[in-house]
Amino acid sequence: MDTSSGMGHDTQETGSGRAAxxxxxxxxxxxxxxxxxxxxxxxxxxxxxIAAFGVSRNTVREALGLLREEGLVERRRGIGTVVKGRAYExxxxxxxxxxxxxxxxxxxxxxVREARLVRAPLAVARRLDLPEHAETVHLERLRxxxxxxxxxxxxxxxxxxxxxxxxxxxxxxEHRDVFDLIETQAGSPLGGAEISVQAVVADAATRxxxxxxxxxxxxxxxxxxxxxxxxxxxxLEFIHLRGDRLVLRASLGRLR
Numbered sequence: 001m002d003t004s005s006g007m008g009h010d011t012q013e014t015g016s017g018r019a020a021x022x023x024x025x026x027x028x029x030x031x032x033x034x035x036x037x038x039x040x041x042x043x044x045x046x047x048x049x050i051a052a053f054g055v056s057r058n059t060v061r062e063a064l065g066l067l068r069e070e071g072l073v074e075r076r077r078g079i080g081t082v083v084k085g086r087a088y089e090x091x092x093x094x095x096x097x098x099x100x101x102x103x104x105x106x107x108x109x110x111x112v113r114e115a116r117l118v119r120a121p122l123a124v125a126r127r128l129d130l131p132e133h134a135e136t137v138h139l140e141r142l143r144x145x146x147x148x149x150x151x152x153x154x155x156x157x158x159x160x161x162x163x164x165x166x167x168x169x170x171x172x173x174e175h176r177d178v179f180d181l182i183e184t185q186a187g188s189p190l191g192g193a194e195i196s197v198q199a200v201v202a203d204a205a206t207r208x209x210x211x212x213x214x215x216x217x218x219x220x221x222x223x224x225x226x227x228x229x230x231x232x233x234x235x236l237e238f239i240h241l242r243g244d245r246l247v248l249r250a251s252l253g254r255l256r
């Protein structure tokens with residue numbers, strides 16, 4: 001187990017208490033869990049973690065407690081601390097839908113919660129270059145893989161792209177990525193997107209829809225404005241990704 005944490009033994013640390021040390025241990029373990037560093041699904045036992053991090057038993061237990069509260073791990077009698085669910089990687093350095101990214105891991109299904117014509121909120125109209133009070137098509141879909149909820153997506157589409165989608169069979173909306181649907185309707189590939197990501201504490205309603213733990217639990221709130229090849233905005237998405245199920249990753253170069 002490679003912790004690479006740079007932490008010394010409990011008795012050598014000054015200026016911070018056990019809670020701070022537990023958070024640092026939890027931070028390293030969280031990264032390892034999300035990166036799939038424990039292929040058997042079982043974390044090292046307490047003795048191994050104490051030796052690896054150079055901390056006390058109480059600190060290790062507190063760190064594991066933090067991960068249990070987040071819903072990442074659970075304690076199983078006779079086995080130890082185990083990973084509750086696998087986290088999947090979603091790259092940010094390319095424009096791709098979730099089903100495209102995860103196609104080799106399982107079947108992504110979109111439960112359509114809403115599909116209708118609505119008046120665009122002013123902020124949405126501005127981002128889509130629509131007149132004030134213009135109509136837009138709103139899709140809300142709960143996306144799951146092999147029955148496990150991954151994200152809740154709220155999508156606003158240009159009327160000329162979205163309206164034809166309302167006439168499609170529900171099965172089509174449930175088994176095709178919105179990017180694929182947009183490109184089919186527009187008759188041309190997408191050109192690019194602007195994206196922002198913010199970690200937020202999930203509200204009770206979102207936690208319930210995503211089947212997250214009742215207490216705590218972070219979601220990655222993603223706002224993505226996608227453009228057609230000719231530069232026109234095509235759709236604006238507000239996506240809530242389960243932080244314990246998806247990891248956003250990108251390869252970046254140094255800004256000069």
